[in-house]
Amino acid sequence: MEVSRHWRLRTQRYSLVGEICPNCGVKLFPPRDVCLECEAPAKELFTFTGLGEVYSYTTIYDAPAGFERYVPYTVALVKLAEGPLVTAQLTDVAAEDVQMGMPVEMVTRKLTEDGPEGMIVYGYKFRPISLTA
Amino acid sequence: MTNVSIIGIGQTEVREHWDTSLRHLAWYAIEAALDDAITTDIDAIYVGNMLAGSLSRQDHLGALIADFAGMRGREAITVEAADASGAAALRQAVLAIQSGLVQTALVVGVEKMTDQTGSAIGHALATTLDQDYEAVQGATPAALAALMMRRYLHTYGLQLADFAGFSINAHRNAAHNPYALFRHPLPPERFAAGTLVAAPVTLFDQAPLADGAAAVIVTHSERAMDMSPHPVRIAGSALATDTLALHDRRDILWLAAAAESAQKAMRHAGITPAGIHLFELHDAYTILAALSLEACGFAPPGQGWQLARDGQIGLDGRIPISTFGGLKARGHAGGATGVYQIVELARQLRGEAGECQVPGARVGLAQSLGGSGGTAVTHVLTIDNFQPPFSAQADRF
8 A cells, every 4th residue: 555655746647747947948757757858957837738649569478466367458658648657558449459659648547556445546648639520 | 986806606407497496596607706706705796687576476686596506694686677687686796896895705696587488478578668558568679679660660661571691690609608508500581481479570680588697797897806717807887767668758769768778888998899809798688689789870870771781790800790609599588588698798808719709709789678678787898908909987977
């Protein structure tokens, strides 16, 4: 049980709150307080739109404890529209239908759970943006 | 600046040591290294280990191993840097000897993987990732390698089969290494039919995890001749870091820490990639072998895989790699792996590599990566009287 650990990350997990560097303007996700690019202090919050595209992806068949029941599942590097890459599962799409460059959007889903009676961890995943909607 | 030399080496087989505990494994490697060095005069012990806290519920290995090896009272600590723990432990020993406060140091890398089963090992391995932003999404070390590999294949228009040469070479060399886990050849058609682990990475791209321990004893080079008939010089040593999370890299296909530590270590040794005779690299995944060759200056970006295709990584090629099987076929014993690389390189430079011998090997490079490249440790080893082509630059060792 790591209740406080997951609670601390609620704004990142549920609404992609990162940071923007007041010095060089780079947008940061995950937030890190010191800019990845210029190493200036960066504590100004920035909420990402949740839009992006698939930069790379993998379908996992050999899962660690806590994820066996979801096999196979697809983890991607999503390039957010504002710049940074984020590691996230893809959802609502078959593994064979994923393509490089595919437009995706953030949704909130169950990530894992701490045993049958434990806490359920929710967070962001990404799904394809329907071009017909 | 004080020069440091290796005066003793020892290793155990890499395999499922169900009959042997973590402390016994460490001791067997230490015993072999002490015998090889003809000394028991050890001032400090550096233990490289990655996962004993998770897999064996045993931390505090410095005191445990010093005690068990009959060296109670000595300075001893554990060094942890994921898969690079063993190499990072050697790095600490080099610094200690160069400080002048330690005369002779013992480095032992040890990992006990197989007391746990698959998903528990996977869970422990995921602790080497960014727990809050990678592991929570179900990512694994293999998944990160797969994300790099998919991007590499996409960027350069390649297929999985273009990486076959790395694993085939590793298995070919391991066949002659009695310490190796896999001593059978890997036919190309079997590589193509590998079981998917994290697509596109298959079982045949991925190094098998197993138990093992390796040890080296190091001291001042001036004393080394009295303590070993064939000391091997550590001519360069460097450790560098990159972002822990793959998604934070400027370019996920550039191993910045590998490049930085290799450049520093080679500059210190007074050599360039052209002067390296063999390279024990971190082939935990075939993609990491290709990216390591690129980061260390043996191929331009996007062309590391061609060295495998063209047969340039074999024992008689331009840059032999994984000469005793590498991580892929000797086996990947976690925090011990970086010390295995050093033991193997020393055997090559001593001319004791048997069927695995690289002809005329006098200068070797060893590089160990932690995780997806968040840590990189590089060492340049030479025969003891080697004269580098360029002046060594020791100002920022």
